[in-house]
Amino acid sequence: MCGIAGIFDTQAKRPIDQALLARMNQTQHHRGPDESGLHAEPGMAMAHKRLSIIDLSSGHQPLFNEDGSVVVVFNGEIYNFVDLIPELQALGHTFRTRCDTEVIVHAWEQWGEACVERFRGMFAFGLWDRNKETFFLARDRLGVKPLYYALLDDGQLIFGSELKVLTAHPALRRDIDPRAIEEYFAYGYIPEPRTIYQQAFKLSPAHTLTVKRGQPIPQPREYWDVPFQPLTPMTQAEAQEELIPLLRESVKIRLVSEVPLGAFLSGGVDSSAVVAMMAELSTEPVNTCSISFGDPAFNESEYAAKVATRYHTNHRVEQVDADDFDLIDKLAALYDEPYADSSAIPTYRVCQLARKNVTVALSGDGGDESFAGYRRYRWHLNEERMRSFIPSAVRRPVFGLLGKLYPKADWAPKIFRAKSTLEGIARDSVEGYFHSISLLSDAMRARLFSPEFSQELRGYRAVEVMYRHDAHSPAQEPLARVQYLDIKTYLVGDILTKVDRASMAHALEVREPLLDHKLVEWASRLPASLKLQGGEGKYIFKKAMESHLPNEILYRKKMGFAVPLASWFRGPLKEKVRQAVLGPTLAATGYFNADYLRELVDHHQAGLRDYSTPLWTLLMFEAFLRRNCGAKEQLER
Template identity: 50%
Template sequence: MCGIAGLYYPATPKPVDPARIRAMTDAQLHRGPDGSGVWTAPGVGLGHRRLAIIDLTEAGAQPMASADGALTVTYNGEIYNFLEVRAQLEAKGAVFASNSDTEVLLHGWSAWGPAMLDRLNGMFAFALHDSRRQCLFMARDRLGVKPLHYVELADGGVAFASELKGLLAHPLLRREPDIRAVEDYMAFGYVPDDICLVAGVKKLPAGHSLLIERGKSVPAPSRWWDVDFSRRASGSVKALEEELVSRMRDAVRSRLMADVPLGAFLSGGVDSSAVVALMAEASSSAVKTCTIGFREAGHDERGYADQVAQRFATDHRERVVAADDFALIDTLVTAFDEPFADASALATYRVCELARENVTVALSGDGADEALAGYRRYKFQAAEERVRALFPPSMRAGVFGALGGLYPKADWAPRSLRAKTTLLALAEDGAEAYARSVGVTTPTLRAMLFSDEAKRALVGHRAEDRYVRTMRDAPARDAIDRAQYADFQHWLPGDILTKTDRTSMAVSLEAREPLLDYRFVEFAASLPASMRIRAGQGKWLMKKAMERYLPRDILYRPKMGFVTPISAWFRGALADEAGALAKSRILGTMFDPRAIERIATEHRSGRAEHGRTLWQLVMLERSMQRLFG
């Protein structure tokens, strides 16, 4: 795992100052503390910070050039099938000078050009310069595990970096906020991958590549992979169960290759427990596992993690962290650059910190909920769509809209008891309702918070529209398909994978996600909906398949996850901070201070629940301060 950066001039080969590239890579030191490199030529410069994982010798250093010097690459990630691809290339006459996966990109480009991406199984973001073709080729892995930001500068250059802070190190980057990104952030709690808080900066989308050629304008990225929910696998439950286990096993085993210590996160939930079980099956030595716990019994999963650790005789470590761990706020603001309000990032940072004490690589259970419909919201969406199908749209909007308007609001209750939320969702189109269900701050509350000037600047931009468009155009058969597909496009890369990448790389730890192996994801997407959700259970086929490995109280207990009591914070230790938000000069440029004061007062008094929105505003203010001063 590494940090990359660079600069390319497509119009004319202007000279590139190596010191400028070095500054961009050094801003990402945490991503690669083991070494650095800079390469420049007329019109191009590539930089690299190295976290050495495979081939720890200097032969694996980057930027890496081909033997004839025509190709140079800077690369972040791991290609898990690189030995297989290397064998294919050697059969075509390629001669390798290292044992690293990086060199596969150079020979792969020579042999297949952009089509080499279809042969790679891994997580990656890279930039490859070809002096013969006079071009720069950038690509990002299928699911968006590894990030890549880029921007067109005033002098005609295209700068890129793994993290936004790498671009911020370039003096020509104009630092102006994009109000549309603020709207999107307030809606979802993260800035989606199709926009950036710094105006003009773009993120190469997951499963996309970008070919910039000399003498041509910068084109839009091209999609080279997408998940397809429109196909259906056939076969008995037993046959599909065996195929699921086989694909999971292959995914885990392919991610055990490393020349440094390797372990796993173990929460005691289904996903991480399944990964640890398959790691133990494949390993001749004890798997190194770690978990964090909380003093609050209702949030503490250490007992379940201990149960799995004992079952597979892992080398297990745990640490208790305080629920009021808000001292990490500034650390997270620095790590994420853009505002990020998924409060589970605090716990994720702590478990990465613990893992890094013993290992350099850790496997996680990320991805199973998206691939196999593990979130409760999928079950609700499917049920609501069945009800919607019984009524014409006009009748549905009139009946359920009226009932929802009359029913009292109960944000404090579990969703199953929040009839107002359900009734109003039934009155809407399914895509509209799902877009709101994944949100944090509602459109109504956002409209109250934004100043009149900000609303005019948005020019009708609405965060939920991206979900609506994606779901309506999804390669899908039913409601669950469409919801999962939309989450693969937005929620997974924008929230889950951003969280794991930034918190792990902040402590120079490589995180690997076997349950996001694209072959596993493609198979999971083809399963009939009844194999994903059955009898109220998400991930049904996976749980059934793992009964041979894990006890039922691990497989079928209610999902917990990392829970951070942010609402309590703003009625306790952070109450003053909530009150001070209304006086913030930064927030005052976009929001109505009276509206902020109102929600802070209502929350502190217990008359309303605004904890997550207040957390969003705190993280936004601190991120804006860091980015724009």
């Protein structure tokens, strides 16, 4: 696991400022504290920060081919590199190391842009081919590893593992993108490929960008997608029989390491399944760690302990106190742009705990998206049944009116919160799902933004992200369609971003077996009835794991990885929230309706409504502005 950075002159071979590149690279020192490397030649320079995992003695980067004409900087792991080396050697390539990085340069020589289709793993890399005058950026299929880039006004292309690498370049314009703000307050993050800055972009998962010097910059090319096409019909027993070997192999190839390795163990289904497979594959006890909470409503540690006991792991637990909110400003520094998932706090702490004993940790991320574990999938399918019975010409006016008239009841169990359901049924399938997952609804964002900022959006709505992905989706059935949308948005923009920044802040590599693309492809082809059955999410996954985990782990209520925001904002963070949301930083932007900001704060702190989610979203936006933008810069859009 590493950090990469580079500058490529797309127009000519002008000298590159190596001192500037070194400063850009240094901003991500936390990603690779073991060593640094930099290579420069006319019109191109690349730098690297290394966290040594495999081939500790000779895996230095930037790394070259035999004659030095191809050079790469790489972040990630190519798990099938052991199989690719003899194949490439048979084709005439000579290897000087035994690391996965060298596979990339020879695979490029052999297969060109299609080399990424041969890689199994998580990766982001930049590659320069001097003979072809070609620069190549690539990102793995699911977006486990991040990659940012920007084309500067002078024709230089800059890239890096984190947005802070790009903002370290003085020529990057920091004009904030109004559409990114609209998206942030809907999703809680800024979906690919946009960033908070108009000039900077994320390279989307499963995309490459090929730039030839002196030619126009093309759009990134997609090289893979989740298929979501039905498998040959199989019984439940056959599906269970196929799943376990796929999971076991996915875990096995992620156990290759020359440094201490362990796993996160929350006590949930996914992390417990990964630990079970690790224990069965390992001759030594598995190192596991988990976070506990004093509040029993958020505490899963007893379940993690049961799995640890069953598999005799070396288990470590640390408690996160209810007042563990000192990370707010640190999180703003880690994420570089607004990011509002409050579970970033316990994720940061569990990575901190893991790094005390291991350098590599396996996680259970991805299981909910692939096997339909989220509760919201059940609610969406219920709404879809209603939509299928009632024509849209009736649904929109009737249910839209009922939704407006029905009182909002945040305090009630979800089954009684009919307002959101009625509003969702009034919409089409995509907009209904978007409505169900939005942090702030369309109506709330309409009140949140000032008239001036709303005019600046020119009618743009965050739901367009979902419509764009749905139009491209191979999925047909209702469940598969929303799984696809989550894989393209929530998984990469929220979950994987959170884990990457939290882990790399501690120089910890995290590997996700449930996001192995072969396993994801197989799961996507399963019929909905094997994913969600009788209200039970991850049905086939749980059935397959019954011989490996107790039912109290597999079939208990899902808890998530949350923090008690509502009580924080009425208690120890009461004044901090008031000062941040109603203070000068947000006011100076001109983005917001000051009366509505005050209503959110007053009503929440008086206990009239639970506005903890929008308040946290505003709090993190304010922290981003304070750290990354001066008041003058905020207004110069």
